[in-house]
Amino acid sequence: MKVKELGLILIIISIPLSVFSIFILNYMEMFYVSLGILVIGLSSFSIDDNNILPYTLRKMIESSVLNIEALLEEYNTLGKAIYTEKDDRNIAFIPYKEDENYYYLVDYIKKIPLRVSNDLGIIIFPPFHKVEYNYKVSDESWINSIIVDDLNLASNVKILKENNLITVNINEPKGRYLNIPRYYKCLGSLETSITLSALSTYYKKPVRLIEEIKSDQGIIVRAEVIKIE
Secondary structure (H helix, E strand, O other): OOHHHHHHHHHHHHHHHHHHHHHHOOOHHHHHHHHHHHHHHHHHHOOOOOOOOHHHHHHHHHHHHHHHHHHHHHHOOOOOOEEEEEOOEEEEEEEOOOOOOHHHHHHHHHHOOOOOEOOOEEEEOOOOOOOOOOOOOOHHHHHHHHHHHHOOOOOEEEEEEEOOEEEEEEEOOOOOOOOOHHHHHHHOOHHHHHHHHHHHHHHOOOEEEEEEEEOOOEEEEEEEEOOOO
């Protein structure tokens, strides 16, 4: 069995399991298991995906975003996400409180187990289209290969850097509107969350969302690359 076929099977299993566990059994632990199966399935399905249409990838990613929205509501998280890697996986840590000291949180994230709920916030696996990391291209070129070429989520992406602060201009975003207000508040739009998760991989450092501003031209994202002592 190919990895892609295994991923598709896991996706098919996880969706009805999520619905059954939350709406019929009201059993949150089973829901988290099904969410994990969905994430693994999406990751497996995206391997060697040169022949997969961007629309198909986007629909799968949107499904995972809706599950994350349910988690954010369940735990009433209000803080801005810190995108990073833990145990070789892309994660986002969202504090429960808006004014949490994020420098302290970076050290905290290193010590806590890889589970959904922790004392100061929750860990989720953000939507991230896994592509081979290329040290030979710039951060801007690499992000464009993901957001524009693979997912067709925008016309182009521009990145401006000033010390540890970055400004990302996502021009003419193409992601459809989703009713995910808590996700927008904590992680930004779909385009933003994928971009910042990818940048944390590129920089090999945590990236914190500061703010997201929408305009007629697109999305302006301000973020900070957190220097690890």
